[in-house]
Amino acid sequence: MTATDTVNPPAATPAVPAVPAQTRHTRPPRSAIKARGEQVTLATIIIVPLAAVAAAIPLVWNQWISWRDVVLATVMYMITGHGITIGFHRYFTHRGFKAARPVRIALAVAGNMAIEGPVIRWVADHRRHHAFSDKAGDPHSPWRYGTGTGAVARGLWHAHIGWLFDIEQTDQRRYAPDLLDDADMVRVSRLFGVCVLVSLAAPALVGGLWGGSFEAAVQAFFWASLVRVAVLHHVTWSTNSICHVVGKHPYKSRDRSGNVWQLAFLSMGESWHNLHHAEPTLARHGVKPWQLDSSAYLIKLMETLHLVHDVRWPDPARLAAKEA
Numbered sequence: 001m002t003a004t005d006t007v008n009p010p011a012a013t014p015a016v017p018a019v020p021a022q023t024r025h026t027r028p029p030r031s032a033i034k035a036r037g038e039q040v041t042l043a044t045i046i047i048v049p050l051a052a053v054a055a056a057i058p059l060v061w062n063q064w065i066s067w068r069d070v071v072l073a074t075v076m077y078m079i080t081g082h083g084i085t086i087g088f089h090r091y092f093t094h095r096g097f098k099a100a101r102p103v104r105i106a107l108a109v110a111g112n113m114a115i116e117g118p119v120i121r122w123v124a125d126h127r128r129h130h131a132f133s134d135k136a137g138d139p140h141s142p143w144r145y146g147t148g149t150g151a152v153a154r155g156l157w158h159a160h161i162g163w164l165f166d167i168e169q170t171d172q173r174r175y176a177p178d179l180l181d182d183a184d185m186v187r188v189s190r191l192f193g194v195c196v197l198v199s200l201a202a203p204a205l206v207g208g209l210w211g212g213s214f215e216a217a218v219q220a221f222f223w224a225s226l227v228r229v230a231v232l233h234h235v236t237w238s239t240n241s242i243c244h245v246v247g248k249h250p251y252k253s254r255d256r257s258g259n260v261w262q263l264a265f266l267s268m269g270e271s272w273h274n275l276h277h278a279e280p281t282l283a284r285h286g287v288k289p290w291q292l293d294s295s296a297y298l299i300k301l302m303e304t305l306h307l308v309h310d311v312r313w314p315d316p317a318r319l320a321a322k323e324a
């Protein structure tokens with residue numbers, strides 16, 4: 001793919017063609033209404049969990065939290081987070097291993113439950129990110145506006161959250177034809193709303209039954225639904241923003257991706273992002289023994305249990321050749 005294949009138009013070009021005079025002052029087209037509706041939904045999905053995080057500190061102070069909430073939030077974080085890292089990212093986007101149909105569907109559902117968009121859209125966006133990383137056409141490069149301090153600050157915001165509101169979306173037929181041709185994946189993508197409901201309601205239901213009261217259900221919803229979603233959102237988006245601005249660059253890559261050890265634990269190994277851009281199809285991103293990568297450990301466990309096969313593990317000779 002060449003730079004001339006850019007999907008996004010240059011910044012100076014309007015994303016939407018000018019409206020012809022005779023069609024002005026008429027009702028906005030259906031697609032525009034839908035796009036606006038999606039943006040309101042997206043803003044709600046981002047702001048409500050974030051507000052919960054802001055409220056969390058005084059609530060912890062007042063001991064409005066129990067071990068039950070911590071366990072539920074951790075379990076939900078691990079299921080939905082690894083749904084993204086192992087499922088959406090290492091499997092569906094980069095084909096780092098192969099899996100049988102039930103595992104494939106389970107991974108897509110777990111990823112949907114992270115509330116970061118339906119599987120096919122997520123994969124299409126991420127493949128476009130790798131096709132153009134940190135160049136024109138990258139949906140979320142922090143270097144979009146330049147290299148000055150103000151430009152990078154603006155770029156960080158764009159790479160972290162702003163890009164999600166871009167009206168122009170990645171062409172899924174071009175970037176994810178394999179998933180569009182897979183009836184299971186089309187169905188799971190369409191069931192995104194149901195997955196969101198389950199992701200938010202399950203902790204409340206389990207918490208309520210476990211604690212035996214309505215307050216226990218509300219408390220579990222707060223911690224294991226809202227706070228958990230917010231933390232996972234911002235950790236995932238930090239890979240797009242922070243890991244393309246700071247970090248170490250031990251391997252050769254075409255972009256500015258860096259390894260950020262501080263995020264390794266919460267990102268489940270995804271913040272070894274320089275290695276990932278150097279060797280995108282590897283199932284393991286933390287390639288050194290001390291580089292924490294819980295996604296890789298789980299893939300290893302799944303391989304041992306024969307749930308996945310043909311895993312692309314790092315090859316020391318190839319890695320040595322990629323060292324910067």
Ligand SMILES: [Zn+2]
Nearest residue numbers: 239240257273
């Ligand atoms: Zn990246």
Ligand SMILES: [Zn+2]
Nearest residue numbers: 126130276280
């Ligand atoms: Zn990737």
